[in-house]
Amino acid sequence: MHPFFxxxxxxxxxxxxxxxxxxxxxxxxxxxxxxxxxxxADGSAYIGFxxxxxxxxxxxxxxxxNGNLICFIILQTLIIHVPLLIxxxxxxxxxxxxxxxxxRLLMSKPIARSQIIMAKFxxxxxxxxxxxxxxxxxxxxxxxxLFGTGDLxxxxxxxxxxxxxxxxxxxxxxxxxxxxxxxxxxxxLSLLLSVFSENSIGPIVSTMAIIILFxxxxxxxxxxxxxxxxxxxxxxxxxxxxxxxxxxPVNQIIVSVTVLLAHILVLLSAALxxxxxxxxxx
Amino acid sequence: xxxxxxxxxxxxxxxxxxNAVDGxxxxxxxxxxxxxxxxxxxxxxxxxxxxxxxxxxxxxxxSIFGKPIAEHRNFILRNTGCIVEKxxxxxxxxxxxxxxxxxRLSGVQPTKKQIDELLELVHLSGKENNKVKTYxxxxxxxxxxxxxxxxxxxxxxxDEPTTGLDPQGIIDIRNLILRLKHEYQKTILxxxxxxxxxxxxxxxxxxxxKGKAILQGEVNTLLHAEDVLVSIKTKDDALLxxxxxxxxxxxxxxxxxxxxxxxxxxxxALTTFLCAKGMEIYGIESKRKLEDLFLNLVNSxx
Amino acid sequence: xxxxxxxxxxLCIGAEVIQAQDASTLLNTIxxxxxxxxxxxxxxxxxxxxxxxxxxxxxATIYYQQPDRIKIKSKSxxxxxxxxxxxxxxxxxxxxxxxxxxxxKVELAGKPVHLVSILPLADTSDIVLAKLWIDAQKGLITQxxxxxxxxxxxxxxxTYGNWTRYALPESIVFSIDVKKYKIPKALAADINNYKKxxxxxxxxxxxTLQFSNYLVNKQLPANIFK
Numbered sequence: 001m002h003p004f005f006x007x008x009x010x011x012x013x014x015x016x017x018x019x020x021x022x023x024x025x026x027x028x029x030x031x032x033x034x035x036x037x038x039x040x041a042d043g044s045a046y047i048g049f050x051x052x053x054x055x056x057x058x059x060x061x062x063x064x065x066n067g068n069l070i071c072f073i074i075l076q077t078l079i080i081h082v083p084l085l086i087x088x089x090x091x092x093x094x095x096x097x098x099x100x101x102x103x104r105l106l107m108s109k110p111i112a113r114s115q116i117i118m119a120k121f122x123x124x125x126x127x128x129x130x131x132x133x134x135x136x137x138x139x140x141x142x143x144x145x146l147f148g149t150g151d152l153x154x155x156x157x158x159x160x161x162x163x164x165x166x167x168x169x170x171x172x173x174x175x176x177x178x179x180x181x182x183x184x185x186x187x188x189l190s191l192l193l194s195v196f197s198e199n200s201i202g203p204i205v206s207t208m209a210i211i212i213l214f215x216x217x218x219x220x221x222x223x224x225x226x227x228x229x230x231x232x233x234x235x236x237x238x239x240x241x242x243x244x245x246x247x248x249p250v251n252q253i254i255v256s257v258t259v260l261l262a263h264i265l266v267l268l269s270a271a272l273x274x275x276x277x278x279x280x281x282x
Numbered sequence: 283x284x285x286x287x288x289x290x291x292x293x294x295x296x297x298x299x300x301n302a303v304d305g306x307x308x309x310x311x312x313x314x315x316x317x318x319x320x321x322x323x324x325x326x327x328x329x330x331x332x333x334x335x336x337x338x339x340x341x342x343x344x345s346i347f348g349k350p351i352a353e354h355r356n357f358i359l360r361n362t363g364c365i366v367e368k369x370x371x372x373x374x375x376x377x378x379x380x381x382x383x384x385x386r387l388s389g390v391q392p393t394k395k396q397i398d399e400l401l402e403l404v405h406l407s408g409k410e411n412n413k414v415k416t417y418x419x420x421x422x423x424x425x426x427x428x429x430x431x432x433x434x435x436x437x438x439x440x441d442e443p444t445t446g447l448d449p450q451g452i453i454d455i456r457n458l459i460l461r462l463k464h465e466y467q468k469t470i471l472x473x474x475x476x477x478x479x480x481x482x483x484x485x486x487x488x489x490x491x492k493g494k495a496i497l498q499g500e501v502n503t504l505l506h507a508e509d510v511l512v513s514i515k516t517k518d519d520a521l522l523x524x525x526x527x528x529x530x531x532x533x534x535x536x537x538x539x540x541x542x543x544x545x546x547x548x549x550x551a552l553t554t555f556l557c558a559k560g561m562e563i564y565g566i567e568s569k570r571k572l573e574d575l576f577l578n579l580v581n582s583x584x
Numbered sequence: 585x586x587x588x589x590x591x592x593x594x595l596c597i598g599a600e601v602i603q604a605q606d607a608s609t610l611l612n613t614i615x616x617x618x619x620x621x622x623x624x625x626x627x628x629x630x631x632x633x634x635x636x637x638x639x640x641x642x643x644a645t646i647y648y649q650q651p652d653r654i655k656i657k658s659k660s661x662x663x664x665x666x667x668x669x670x671x672x673x674x675x676x677x678x679x680x681x682x683x684x685x686x687x688x689k690v691e692l693a694g695k696p697v698h699l700v701s702i703l704p705l706a707d708t709s710d711i712v713l714a715k716l717w718i719d720a721q722k723g724l725i726t727q728x729x730x731x732x733x734x735x736x737x738x739x740x741x742x743t744y745g746n747w748t749r750y751a752l753p754e755s756i757v758f759s760i761d762v763k764k765y766k767i768p769k770a771l772a773a774d775i776n777n778y779k780k781x782x783x784x785x786x787x788x789x790x791x792t793l794q795f796s797n798y799l800v801n802k803q804l805p806a807n808i809f810k
Contacts, residue, residue, distance in 0.1 A: 053763075054636075054763070057665065057735055057736060057738070057760045057761065057762065057763070057789075058665060058666060058760070058791075059664055060661060060662070060663060060664075061644070061656055061658060061660075061661070061663070062658060062660055062661035063661070151659075151660050153661055158636060158766055159635070159636035159638070160636065160637055161637065161638035162637070162639040162660075162661045162662075164640060164642075165659065165660070246638040246640070
């Protein structure tokens with residue numbers, strides 16, 4: 001077996017065996033099922049709250065509370081929290097080994113350091129893919145099963161748009177695809193931070209701190225931040241939602257995906273460079 | 283001349299101006315059990331980590347199997363097995379799974395028979411499916427040796443393999459190392475801060491202090507061909523000193539003490555002389571000069 | 585002096601009565617036309633232009649059964665005006681409950697029409713005022729405006745095609761006062777929220793219903809109103 005695949009195989013084996021890897025799946029399952037149950041029991045109240053805004057002049061014809069809406073609400077609620085679940089695993093990939101002492105074991109094997117880092121990144125990417133697939137499967141599959149299909153009403157704070165049922169599914173897949181790229185960035189970021197640390201808490205907390213800081217800067221409507229905002233990766237991490245605009249902002253999506261990919265490339269290169277230079281002292 | 287397996291020349295490793303390894307030179311030959319002796323902080327682990335390219339030397343060269351490590355890292359590591367400091371494993375996996383991981387990373391896929399033989403060799407048969415977190419320190423150490431051997435390396439590097447073991451554990455590891463030398467013809471580099479341990483296992487050694495090699499060569503030559511330091515316990519130390527300083531033994535006396543620096547084979551003649559002089563002797567203690575030197579190194583505050 | 589005043593008053597009342605009778609006749613003509621319709625079904629395309637809602641044109645099937653059963657069937661989500669076409673027809677069918685005032689001939693979009701105002705007799709009625717612009721020649725409503733206590737004012741403009749004998753329109757364009765729409769940020773998915781829109785939100789919304797394939801007085805699918 002090629003050394004890279006040997007390393008990838010063992011990384012996946014380790015991720016599968018670690019209890020913390022299951023946390024993500026448990027949390028996602030719990031939240032999704034909870035949201036679905038809540039809407040199943042009392043979804044009309046939520047819809048009523050929205051429709052009362054224009055009830056005086058209009059009534060809504062059609063099933064607003066459908067699987068597509070529930071899936072969108074779930075993604076909306078959950079995707080911002082997924083980076084934490086990802087970082088929980090990927091922030092531990094190098095630092096966890098350093099803390100456990102197994103980094104010495106790993107690094108004294110005939111596999112190039114770059115291959116080890118790439119194997120760790122790929123294992124993290126596969127884990128992220130698995131988590132996102134599970135999220136998508138539960139959020140969409142289960143919601144459609146429970147609530148049926150229908151047009152998707154996408155709410156904004158000062159307006160909404162309605163996407164036709166046959167126009168929705170591909171948007172979910174595309175959105176999950178872009179969300180996956182955004183989460184790969186989290187993988188690369190936490191992996192880079194993981195290279196510098198000898199405990200797993202540091203990279204996980206640092207990853208979250210960076211996301212929170214950038215999100216705050218991105219959300220605060222202060223003119224000073226206007227010029228910074230387009231360069232923050234967190235701004236582009238929310239691009240998955242652009243797929244739910246009635247007219248697709250193709251250029252903006254391309255820019256965001258490019259920015260995200262560029263970030264991944266830079267972070268991964270930095271991780272490779274630093275790890276290759278790193279003295280294993282743990 | 284036997285084949286050189288490890289050749290270290292002018293090796294330095296500095297941390298913020300402090301030389302952890304300070305111009306180290308040594309050679310390990312095929313079939314050696316090479317003792318790497320030194321007190322804690324002498325630079326043993328740092329050197330071993332450089333041998334395994336875990337850390338980069340500040341300067342100097344390391345060649346293993348005749349190839350420089352910087353360019354042939356993977357080839358060298360494919361033929362090297364090691365335990366650095368203590369054997370750490372993935373605690374949440376079984377011993378067997380850990381061995382499988384190590385084998386895969388080492389580029390081999392051993393058969394079940396080979397793994398069973400290895401487990402037998404390190405006395406872990408029947409325990410391989412238990413999670414490593416349930417293992418005792420001795421079991422981890424033995425699993426470490428199994429992991430070292432799983433890809434049948436030519437060179438084995440063991441960094442203080444008996445640290446923290448009980449007396450029986452120490453004996454088991456020592457016997458295992460000797461079997462590896464004699465039955466499997468492995469070349470072994472063994473670091474320790476215990477002279478007697480090296481004396482029992484190694485055929486060649488280097489003594490390190492403050493990153494420098496202060497003595498190296500054949501263990502037999504270094505430990506047995508030297509004069510010994512003899513100290514005598516009597517009722518009257520002043521009388522003993524007078525008797526000795528007025529006799530032929532005066533040339534062996536160290537400074538103003540009653541300690542003699544003399545060939546070991548002359549101790550019986552000395553006791554006969556003292557008895558003839560009517561001295562009441564409570565005990566004679568002989569200490570090898572090297573041991574004394576090493577104890578001084580270990581006990582020195584710096 | 586008093587005599588002259590009474591004569592003048594009688595003349596006025598007489599004129600009102602005559603005009604009201606004209607208006608009632610007009611409404612009755614329309615009602616008679618529509619009464620021929622026991623039921624109908626039609627395809628309808630709904631086009632929405634409202635500042636806060638982006639909805640692509642949708643199609644639906646509309647089913648009607650005298651006197652007041654109406655059903656719109658569609659898989660799509662669409663916004664429809666609360667006071668639809670049927671409200672006007674209900675008023676026309678029951679003029680006894682309203683005061684009908686003929687406001688004479690006026691011009692609407694360059695065409696002469698009859699303007700009729702309708703006021704409810706009962707205080708409890710939701711309707712405050714209804715105005716109908718009627719093409720007296722064809723006996724068709726060309727525009728209506730209803731003001732209700734609960735829903736504000738809605739204007740509807742009607743165009744007709746092949747179904748004038750039943751007074752069934754080919755299209756209706758509803759103009760509705762739109763209140764500002766705001767929901768809490770926590771519920772909203774503000775896509776690209778950093779991009780502020782410069783468009784000034786209009787406070788008028790229009791919903792256009794385009795009817796086709798009328799099937800009048802044919803058997804409606806069973807249980808369609810359930």
